[in-house]
Amino acid sequence: MLTVIRLNLMMPCFACVSVLCFSGCLGPKKINKWVAQNYVDATPTKKKSDIITITSSVNxxxxxxxxxxxxxSNVLPLLFYWQYDYKNTCRLNPQIAINNFTATVLSYSNKALKQKLNGRKLELNIRKIPTSFAIDDKGHIVWVIVYAFSWEVLTVQPEDNQMEISYKILNQDNSEYKSGIVDISNTDKGIRLGMFQSLKKKTFQYLDQYDAAITSMSKMVADKISAEL
Incomplete structure (x- = not known):
């Protein structure tokens, strides 16, 4: 989880501005812009294999x-205490993770898994794959006479926790040799944002870590199927 805590001491009129400023600037349009800057496109990968076929049931x-x-949510404007919660939930185009999964499995399984298949064919179907993360901004203000203490807790964290892949192994005559489902828990735990660091840059870093997590989970799928052969 990526977390930042900001603590401020200010006059009342500026406290109201502080509470609304960051939450008003950070919205869907800006986050989608950051994602677009991080990823070029989401066109399907062109890598192919005569032995492994990969499809997807994800919308x-x-x-x-x-x-x-x-x-x-949780807007609480009391006399001496204010609280608010602004949450931006971003769903990435599933094709981004699907492309990652496809490229990883086809390259990673080039030797060990293909040897164990021994001439058989493997069909994989992506049933679930992590695609969403959330930027959650929780703010608090405590009024003390004419001054106000305010602090924010900002987190960036994955919203999806599972990769689920069904597989079917076919003999050379296309009869079924073996089938099953592989579940992998999301290895993406988020990252921590230090004081005075840019949320934009850290979001890019988070997306890089998200890609790395999808790659790692994809390798685990290949390893589990290989172990069951």
Whole structure:
């Protein structure tokens, strides 16, 4: 989880501005822009294999690289204490992770898994794959006479926790040799944001870590199937 805590001491009129400023600037449009800057496109990978076929049952998103929704909750404007929660949930185009999975499995399984297949064919279907993360901004203000203490807790964290892949192994005559489902828990735990660091840069770093997590999980799928042969 990526976390930042900001603590401020200010006059009342500026406290209201502080509470609304960051939450107002950070919204779906800006997050989608960051995602677009990080990823060029989400066109399907062109890598192919005569032995391994990969399909997906995950709902697509067309040409959009991401869709972000902002929700406000827990707004609590009391006499001496204010609290708010602004959450931006971003769903990445599933094709980004699917491309990663496909490229990883086809290259990673080039030797060990193909040797164990021994001339058989492997069909993989992506049933679930992590695609979403959330940027959550929780703010607090405590009024003390004419001054106000305010602090924010900002987190960036994965919203999806599972990769689920069904597989079917076919003999050379296309009869079924073996089938099953592989579940892998999301290895992406988020990252921590230090004081005075840029949320934009850290979001890019988080997306890089997200890609690395998908790659790692894809290798685990290949290893599990190989171990069951």
């Amino acid at each position: 697509g998103m067309g040409d959009a690289l991401s869709e972000t929704e902002k929700k406000t």
